[in-house]
Amino acid sequence: MLKDITLGQYFPGNSFIHRLDPRTKLMCTIVYIAALFVAKSYVTYGILLLMLCLSVAVSRIKPSALLKGLKPLALIIVFTAILNLFYIKGGKELVSFWVLSITTEGIKTALFMVFRIMMLITGTFLLTYTTTPMALTDGLEIILNPLKKIHVPVHEFAMMMSIALRFIPTLIEEADKITNAQKARGADFETGKLTERAKALLPLLVPLFVSAFRRADELAIAMESRCYHGGEGRTRMKKLSMKASDFITIFASLVFLTGIIVLVQFGF
Amino acid sequence: MSSIIQVKDVVFRYEGEEEPVLNKTTLEIEQGAFVVILGHNGSGKSTLAKHLNGILTPDEGSIFVDGMDTRDYEKLLDIRRTVGMVFQNPDNQMVASVVEDDVAFAPENLGLPPDEIRARVDEALKLVDMYEYRLHAPHLLSGGQKQRVAIAGVIAMRPRCIVLDEPTAMLDPAGRHEVIGTIKRLCRMNGITIVLITHHMNEAIDADRVFVMSNGKVVSEGTPKEVFSNVESLKAEGLTVPDTAELLYELKLAGFEFPAGTLTVEECARAISSALK
Amino acid sequence: MPIIKTEALTHVYSKGSPFESVALENINIEIAQGEFVGLIGHTGSGKSTFVQHLNGLLLPTNGRVLMDGADINSSKKLRHEIRFKVGLVFQYPEYQLFEETVYKDISFGPRNMKLSKQEIDERVREAAGFVGVPESLFEKSPLEISGGQKRRVAIAGVIAMRPDVLILDEPTAGLDPEGCESILNNISDYRRATGATIILVSHSMEDIAKISERLIVFDGGHIVMDDSPMEVFSQADRLRSIGLDVPVVTDIATRLRELSIYVPECCYTVSQLRDAILSLKKGGSSC
Numbered sequence: 090m091l092k093d094i095t096l097g098q099y100f101p102g103n104s105f106i107h108r109l110d111p112r113t114k115l116m117c118t119i120v121y122i123a124a125l126f127v128a129k130s131y132v133t134y135g136i137l138l139l140m141l142c143l144s145v146a147v148s149r150i151k152p153s154a155l156l157k158g159l160k161p162l163a164l165i166i167v168f169t170a171i172l173n174l175f176y177i178k179g180g181k182e183l184v185s186f187w188v189l190s191i192t193t194e195g196i197k198t199a200l201f202m203v204f205r206i207m208m209l210i211t212g213t214f215l216l217t218y219t220t221t222p223m224a225l226t227d228g229l230e231i232i233l234n235p236l237k238k239i240h241v242p243v244h245e246f247a248m249m250m251s252i253a254l255r256f257i258p259t260l261i262e263e264a265d266k267i268t269n270a271q272k273a274r275g276a277d278f279e280t281g282k283l284t285e286r287a288k289a290l291l292p293l294l295v296p297l298f299v300s301a302f303r304r305a306d307e308l309a310i311a312m313e314s315r316c317y318h319g320g321e322g323r324t325r326m327k328k329l330s331m332k333a334s335d336f337i338t339i340f341a342s343l344v345f346l347t348g349i350i351v352l353v354q355f356g357f
Numbered sequence: 358m359s360s361i362i363q364v365k366d367v368v369f370r371y372e373g374e375e376e377p378v379l380n381k382t383t384l385e386i387e388q389g390a391f392v393v394i395l396g397h398n399g400s401g402k403s404t405l406a407k408h409l410n411g412i413l414t415p416d417e418g419s420i421f422v423d424g425m426d427t428r429d430y431e432k433l434l435d436i437r438r439t440v441g442m443v444f445q446n447p448d449n450q451m452v453a454s455v456v457e458d459d460v461a462f463a464p465e466n467l468g469l470p471p472d473e474i475r476a477r478v479d480e481a482l483k484l485v486d487m488y489e490y491r492l493h494a495p496h497l498l499s500g501g502q503k504q505r506v507a508i509a510g511v512i513a514m515r516p517r518c519i520v521l522d523e524p525t526a527m528l529d530p531a532g533r534h535e536v537i538g539t540i541k542r543l544c545r546m547n548g549i550t551i552v553l554i555t556h557h558m559n560e561a562i563d564a565d566r567v568f569v570m571s572n573g574k575v576v577s578e579g580t581p582k583e584v585f586s587n588v589e590s591l592k593a594e595g596l597t598v599p600d601t602a603e604l605l606y607e608l609k610l611a612g613f614e615f616p617a618g619t620l621t622v623e624e625c626a627r628a629i630s631s632a633l634k
Numbered sequence: 635m636p637i638i639k640t641e642a643l644t645h646v647y648s649k650g651s652p653f654e655s656v657a658l659e660n661i662n663i664e665i666a667q668g669e670f671v672g673l674i675g676h677t678g679s680g681k682s683t684f685v686q687h688l689n690g691l692l693l694p695t696n697g698r699v700l701m702d703g704a705d706i707n708s709s710k711k712l713r714h715e716i717r718f719k720v721g722l723v724f725q726y727p728e729y730q731l732f733e734e735t736v737y738k739d740i741s742f743g744p745r746n747m748k749l750s751k752q753e754i755d756e757r758v759r760e761a762a763g764f765v766g767v768p769e770s771l772f773e774k775s776p777l778e779i780s781g782g783q784k785r786r787v788a789i790a791g792v793i794a795m796r797p798d799v800l801i802l803d804e805p806t807a808g809l810d811p812e813g814c815e816s817i818l819n820n821i822s823d824y825r826r827a828t829g830a831t832i833i834l835v836s837h838s839m840e841d842i843a844k845i846s847e848r849l850i851v852f853d854g855g856h857i858v859m860d861d862s863p864m865e866v867f868s869q870a871d872r873l874r875s876i877g878l879d880v881p882v883v884t885d886i887a888t889r890l891r892e893l894s895i896y897v898p899e900c901c902y903t904v905s906q907l908r909d910a911i912l913s914l915k916k917g918g919s920s921c
Contacts, residue, residue: 099454101492223458255454258496263729269691270730273722274791275714275746292742295732299777304449310412311450314442315463315510316434326461326474397810398782445808499677526808529677529837530879556810559882595812600840600882600904607908613915622882626889629911633895 098258100218105334106148107219111228113335118216120342124349125205125212132357133349134204140345141208141215150218158214159207166206173199222254227329244320252308260301267296361518361550362386362409362440366418369404369573378404380573381418386552386566388517391544393561393581394554396570397595402554405570406522409552410440423517438467441511443521447503448496456498456506457482457491463514474513481509484547485539501532505539512543518550519543525557533557558585558599562620569594582618601625608632635703636664637799637831638688638720642697645683649695657683659855660697665831667798672842672863673835675852676877681835684852685801688833689720701799718747721797725804727788731776736767736787739776743795761794762787764824766816782813789817793824800824801833806841814838818845839881843867843902851878864900883907 106114121137128134145152159166179194217225230247237243268278271292278289362385369379378401386392396402407413408420411427423439425432441463444450453459457478464474482488485505495503504524511519521540525533537560544551553560561567567584569577571594577584585591585598588606597603601622605615608629619628643661648654658680665671675681686692687699690706690713698705706716721743724730733739740761744754762769765786771779776787789805802821806814822845825832836842842849842863849866851859853876859866866873870880870888880902887901887910897914901907 099494101455101494221458222454251454252452255452255495258494259448262496266724267730269686270724270727271742272691273689273717273724274730274743274795275717276742277714277746292730292732296730299732300729304446307444307446307449308452310407311442311444312452312462313412314410314437316437316466316514317462318434318466322468323465324468324471324474325465326458326471326478328471397812399780523808531676531877558811595810597811601886603904604883604886604907607904608911611908611912622885622889626886626893626895629886629890630893630895633911633915 098218099221100150100154102149102219104147104149104219106144106215108334109338110329110331110335111220111224112232112329113331113338114216114220115225115228115232116339117342118213120346121212122209124346125209127346127349127353128205129201129353130357133352134201136349136352137208138204141212144215145211148215148219150215154218155211155214159210162206162210166203169206170199170203173202222251224327224329226251226254227325227327231329244323248320256304259304260297263300264293264297267293359388360385361388361423362552363421364405364408364418365420367405367408367415367420368417369408369413369415371404377416378573379408379415382570382573382575383418384568384575384578386518386550389544389548389550390565391541391551391563392553392566392568393564394552394568394570395556395558395561395584395596396554397556400570400594401573402570403522404573406442406520406552406554409518409520410442411436412442434467438463438514439517441514441516441519443504443507443511443519443524445523445526447500447507447527450507450510451495451503454494455491456487456493456495459495459506460491460509460513463510467514477513477515478509481512482506484512484543485509499532500528501535504528504532504536508536508539508543512549516549518552520552520554522554523556524553525555525560533560556596558597561585562599569596571595580618581620585620586617605629637667637702638665639663639700639703640687640697641700643684643687643694643699644696645680645687645692646695657855658687661857663850663857663860665799665833668825668829668831670825670832670845670847671834672846672849673833673852674837674839674842674849674878679852679876680855681852682803683855685722685803685833685835688799688801689722690716691722718743718795719797720799720801721792721795723789723792723800723802723805725807727792727805728776728781728784731784731788731791734775735773736776736779737772739787740767740790740794743791747795757794757796758790761790764793764827765790765820782809785809785813785817786820789820796828797830799831799833801835803835804837805834806836806838814841821845839867839879840903843881843883851876863902867902868899 124137128137145155174191174195175189177195177198178192181193182190183193184191226247230243233243276289276292281289364382364384367379367382368377370377382405394402408415411433414428420427422436425436427436451459452462460478460481461474464477482491485508487502487505487509490498490502495506525536528536540551540553541563543549561581564581567579567581568575569584576594577587577590585602588598588602591598599620601620605619605625605628609615613632615628615632619625640661640663643658645658646654646656661684673681683692687694693707701716701719704712706712731739733742737758740758741754744757767783767786767790771783776784806817818841821832824830834846846863849861849863850857851866867880867884870884873880883904884902887897887907890897897907897910901910
């Protein structure tokens with residue numbers, strides 16, 4: 090169950106999208122998210138969905154891998170859908186019982202919300218699947234670099250983020266192991282009242298925290314042993330460089346966003 | 358041969374503890390040698406390891422790495438690039454999610470130009486036979502492979518010495534062979550000094566020099582043949598000897614006579630054969 | 635009737651996905667009450683998957699696991715109870731300690747069994763005694779004791795459930811020689827005192843050679859050998875071909891035979907080979 094979490098995973102490849110500069114991909118993702126929030130109609134959502142599918146096809150990431158990433162969030166998606174379904178009133182009333190009723194507007198909003206969440210997640214997953222965490226945080230570090238002037242610890246922040254991403258699979262594996270070990274001693278994680286179940290998580294959480302601290306300690310020593318001394322004087326093996334394809338991609342994505350805004354303005 | 362590390366009368370206590378972990382430890386490690394440090398859990402061997410590249414510094418006594426005092430803060434980076442360190446748990450010493458990025462970590466910290474880093478990373482990965490895995494995610498590798506990547510991450514600093522603190526403790530036999538084979542090769546072919554800390558006696562058989570630690574002191578040192586011929590004193594330190602030495606020792610107790618210093622299976626079998634004939 | 639029996643046990647991970655992999659295939663095995671079984675195989679051979687089936691942590695993709703003749707997965711109740719009958723000590727078990735005190739941690743299993751306070755107390759003391767955890771440690775935090783002691787406390791936590799079958803996955807990994815030996819002795823003592831069935835998973839051929847009576851060898855999700863240690867270790871080449879070692883003593887014995895010193899094939903521990911050589915010197919030959 091925990092193994093389904095694919096957050097921060099990288100799928101090695103050499104597609105057009107894999108080769109783009111991480112800064113380009115970050116900006117395109119931001120533009121894409123902005124467009125998602127601007128979109129209001131079947132037409133605009135349709136265009137965005139088409140764009141997403143096209144990007145996935147170009148990236149050669151298996152769609153099943155992307156959909157798998159949605160699985161842990163299924164509950165949230167279903168919850169949002171139900172909430173919108175009953176809460177939004179408008180249009181024709183289709184079914185009604187007690188205080189609840191479902192309207193055409195409700196169905197439409199619920200559908201849009203579900204698509205918005207799913208497309209948002211899939212889009213950002215496409216970013217992390219095609220970009221190594223190292224490149225991603227490097228890109229972020231450069232984009233945020235101006236903040237160093239006002240003493241924001243940008244390098245430390247980026248380093249923390251890349252280490253966190255690196256350790257996600259390790260900690261997930263560990264959580265699985267501890268869960269099994271406690272189950273072997275008769276721990277019950279699945280039944281009981283909510284308060285009991287929360288309490289039942291202690292045998293999992295305590296060892297997980299202890300181990301995370303131990304790992305952090307050992308990692309710090311290992312990093313120091315490899316001459317880590319902060320961001321100062323540090324160089325990078327893979328220097329990020331924007332190529333012509335990067336500028337074209339960013340330009341295209343901005344044009345695309347403008348197009349969506351114009352469509353929305355004209356009532357689509 | 359000249360020595361690369363000199364440890365002299367080192368005393369060290371962890372904060373808030375009364376008993377010193379290192380209690381007048383003295384040893385010298387020769388450039389290019391394959392050195393093994395043995396000791397039971399809590400004998401102070403891991404604490405000593407952390408002293409060899411200035412992670413810890415002695416309360417009393419001194420440690421010199423290639424002539425540099427480990428307490429000299431100005432020299433810290435030079436000391437750490439001279440003596441690389443590999444730890445027990447391979448998972449807890451990898452910073453990056455791609456093998457080659459991880460190996461690049463140390464040279465990046467040293468501020469080398471990108472081309473130079475690339476060259477060193479490729480060279481290091483080839484030396485440990487992991488070049489074809491350079492684009493893999495570390496968490497999908499086997500234990501032995503992870504530990505070889507960790508070794509590459511240290512080699513990329515071009516150190517003159519590598520200290521390995523129980524690098525095989527968490528590995529299966531296949532992984533153990535991979536790692537020990539790799540470090541022996543680095544020592545013999547590339548002239549890198551190896552300091553291997555372990556309690557697997559069999560890993561010490563090919564060493565040039567063995568140190569046995571107990572209660573923060575070096576209690577015996579010598580070639581493996583010398584050290585392992587002293588079965589009783591090793592047992593008193595909570596250690597064992599390789600099964601070959603154990604067998605010959607027990608046969609000696611039963612009245613057999615053997616020439617001193619037999620350790621490999623071949624030597625052992627021949628010694629028994631000539632004693633019987 | 636065997637205490638544990640598997641019938642055509644098969645396990646497939648991530649069935650139906652692109653990551654599908656067969657971890658166990660058609661495993662049929664019987665283990666008798668009181669046996670001491672050693673389980674060997676390289677990493678990924680299926681032995682860890684196998685032991686997790688024996689206490690119901692994993693569900694078979696196909697086939698059945700029987701304990702005392704009853705399918706352990708036939709009801710939810712049995713599946714829960716089996717955890718107490720088949721105690722499983724995982725690799726590096728000290729990482730699962732979580733309570734404020736050693737005493738409370740050892741009592742976690744018995745408390746989940748809903749035993750009386752007095753019964754729990756009795757079991758905690760008994761289990762601690764078996765693995766050599768002194769009562770002076772009971773009120774200490776499991777975080778502040780030494781690594782070797784943590785390992786003992788974790789094993790005590792499983793023994794305190796008084797399982798009929800005790801499975802240990804690499805119980806000596808990472809310990810120094812003295813620590814290894816004393817844990818192995820504790821396990822032998824426990825078995826002698828309780829008559830429990832022991833299944834020991836280990837990479838150390840020397841450890842396995844010293845204490846098990848039967849060896850089961852896994853490779854690629856199959857059982858490739860199931861015999862006495864003597865028979866298994868006499869097939870050194872076959873063991874090596876599946877990535878396993880043989881005890882050094884077996885190597886010495888093989889070399890001796892090549893040098894026309896005919897020590898019997900059944901020698902795989904130092905004391906056995908010593909005795910064989912001594913009796914050769916006297917002119918006899920025995921095993």
